[in-house]
Amino acid sequence: MRIQLLIPLTALCVVLAAASARSDEPPAGQAAETPGRPIPTADDYAFFESRIRPLLVEHCHECHSRQAETPQAGLLLDNADGIARGGDSGPAVVPGRPDDSLLIQAVRYTHELVQMPPAGQLPEAAIAELAAWVERGAPFPPTTGPDLSSAGQPVAGQPIDIEQGKQFWSFRPLVEVPPAPAAGQAWIERRIDAYLMATMQTSGLSPSPRADRRTLIRRASFDLVGLPPTPEEIEAFVRDDSPDAYARLIERLLASPHYGERWGRYWLDLVRYCDVPEPWAGSGAAWLYRDWIVDALNRDLPYDRFVTLQLAADHVPDARVEDIAALGFLGLSPTYWKELKLAPGVIQVVVAEEWEERVNTLTSTLLGVTVACARCHDHKFDPVAQHDYYALAGVLASTRLVPRPLLPAGEAAGLLATLDELRTMQAQVDKLLAQNPVPPEDKTKADELKAQIKALRKATPAIDEPLAFAVDDASVHVLPDGPHRTMVEYRAGQAQDVPLHIRGNPLNPGDVVPRRFLAVLSQGTPEPFQHGSGRLDLAQAIFDDAAPLAARVMVNRVWRHHFGRGLVETPSNFGAQGDRPTHPELLDDLAARFIAGGWSLKWLHREIMLSAAWRQQSTPHADGQAVDPDNRHLWRMNRRRLEVEAWRDAMLAACDSLDRSIGGPPAELNEPANRRRTIYGTVKRRELADLLRLYDFPDPTAHSPARLPTTTPLQQLYVLNSPFIGRQAELLAARLQSERPADTKAQVSRAHQLLFGREPTVGEVTIAREFLAQAGEAGGEPSAVAEAWRQYLEVLLASNELMFID
Secondary structure, three states: OOOOOOOOHHHHHHHHHHHHOOOOOOOOOOOOOOOOOOOOOHHHHHHHHHHHHHHHHHHOOOOOOOOOOOOHHHOOOOOHHHHHHOEOOEOOOOOOOHHHOHHHHHHHOOOOOOOOOOOOOOOHHHHHHHHHHHHOOOOOOOOOOOOEOOOOOEOOOOOOOHHHHOOOHHHOOOOOOOOOOOOOHHHOOOHHHHHHHHHHHHOOOOOOOEOOHHHHHHHHHHHHHOOOOOHHHHHHHHHOOOOOHHHHHHHHHHHOOHHHHHHHHHHHHHOOOOOEOOOOOOOOOOHHHHHHHHHHHHOOOOHHHHHHHHHHHHHOOOOOHHHHHHHHHHHOOOOOOOOOOOOHHHHHHHHHHHHHHHHHHHHHHHHOOOHHHHOOOOOOOOOOOHHHHHHHHHHHHOEEEEEEEOOOHHHHHHHHHHHHHHHHHHHHHHHHHOOOOOOHHHHHHHHHHHHHHHHHHHOOOOOOOOEEEEEEEEEEEEEEOOOOOEEEEEEEOOOOOEEEEHHHOOOOEEEEEOOOOOHHHOOOOOOOOOOOOOHHHHHHHHHOOOHHHHHHHHHHHHHHHHHOOOOOOOOOOOOOOOOOOOOHHHHHHHHHHHHHOOOOHHHHHHHHHOOOOOOEOOOOOHHHHHHOOOOOOOOOOOOEEOOHHHHHHHHHHHOOOOEOOOOOOOEOOOOOOOOEOHHHEOOEOOOOOHHHHHOOOOOOOOOOOOOOOOOOHHHHHHHHHOHHHHHHHHHHHHHHHHHOOOOHHHHHHHHHHHHHOOOOOHHHHHHHHHHHHHHHHOOOOHHHHHHHHHHHHHHHHOOHHHHEEO
16 A cells, blocks of 8 residues: 655645635535434334344234234334333433344343343344444334234224325326416526525425536536546537537537446436445346446437346347346345255255345336335335235246357357356366376276367357346246255246245235235236236336336436435435425426337436536526525525446546547556546446445345445545556646646646646646646756656546536
């Protein structure tokens, strides 16, 4: 690790302060730190519902709930107040401090007086989850839904009312309400503006002036392609006074092949993409799915078909061979190790955990509904019954994760059979040669097998083509295989309905639930799925019965990435525990027009970015701050922090070292010589690269609805010590020397043009020249001058002005 003092420190701090001067507010949507107990998020509540409430119901509520005849020790564990108040021994938990919490001490059996449950200690995994819950602050949702009995079912008399549930705002049909008449018509460019203007005026607000052209082109370039405009592109746009100059800029960016890279990465967050899954997940080229996403977005594949192919490309009659790669949505699902030396009951639990993860990712991504909370009981807050969960789980219980070549079905089957044969032959070779010494006859046999392998490979044209992580229809069955051993059997081409698991326990089955869609989103009574696993039926139901919700969710995601905050601030939870829309009529209008426009995402980008609202300045003013400091009415643009991908790519572009080639296998991001866009950096499910880990990259083991930007000391240490940052500073110095030789002022000016899209101020030039001159005064050795330039440019590369968008 390289740790060096930046000298003279005071001068460079002034440079950094100057570059940071325009970023004096937190990014939109980033809450200020709150001392004490953290505010629970929707993810915290989802964790509680899926992991903690079932534990409490099964192991604690018999003695510590309102359903108990006499709550033991005065402790109630079925409501937030009871947990906070505690029992005879005091509070049950200390939020954020599991080691100091009586509940955790009791279940760990480390408390000298209290050890729970008294019948025997919980499994280590359950104790770890309880500790993780307390570490999160012990979030417990407010009790607004029906109470649960000790069996984990709704109390008698409180069934879910599906018809009433359909009246919730996000489950209702789209209603197009024309925007209310408002003054300021000259400001309005699109229908979006009319809705926003009406709500602004109701609150006594007025919109901000339009941003200058340098700001607009930089904002648009990062929004659509994730790369900064070149100084030449900026100057051409500034000088272009034609009425359609801005519209042509948007069209050019939407047509760029880099558009799919930028927006593809957002989608990959949702579907927990990784290049290197679990070691037991089998072989394949995950990047085929990533490249399919990039290509589909570049082609503006309609969103309904975009999703349908990802769920069921193998069942879509007119799908292309290349579309098999789209099945990575499910094919790259996390899998858990199944130790077959254990009893079937253990493996059944593992398989059920996989179903839960896939149900959660699927419904959170596409529908904004936390269906996985209904695994153990009817949803506490939303009209989703436990039967709904197992209706979807049956689809996944009929779907097998398999590698598939991008070939027609017949050729693919032949290639897979050949690969199996080659693996069998290679295993025989390895076994023969593992002997020490190898008998001559076995050596001869091994050589013969090697020759057969070589001939078979030569006779198979597509033998080295990469395999996609995909799926096919096959029902999974966990069967006994002798005493305390298990066999997992897949029955190809078969589908199955699964039984409801009482309290979420697969060892306690209930009624078998037919595979079908969610009742609350269905038109009438949901019909059982009829085609294979039901994946295609599911996709069709999402874009038929649930089209209004699917459109609202996707429109809100796109809006959030453009404005820094969503019309709904919980992008993957449109249920009762999620936020309500700030502009419901605007959301419905955009969703309805999104559907009417053929589900075109590029249409949606165009509609948003051509609005006057998107083109506003981001600078706050006193009147707006006094009325709406959170900018919920969008009286100005939100200043936003670049994601790590865009920040790294911007550095590579400024240094003229960016490899702009599209697609292909990933490259390791920890290698300083890696010049590819960050979307092509290797993402390992269990071990992120340092850059990604430090700069808020999402956990690839789970669906990520939104990134939460942080500022930490480790980020600054990374900048000071990163070989990558140092390398880019050296490359940028070489570029400046080449393009503006022997002219310090011109080089400083060019650095600001390349990094920030503007000329430096007089003060910035003065500080830079004084700092760089000291290296010359100290002897003027070439190495000293080069080191001064490197340090100076490292500061610019790490400055807020490069990292934030106005």
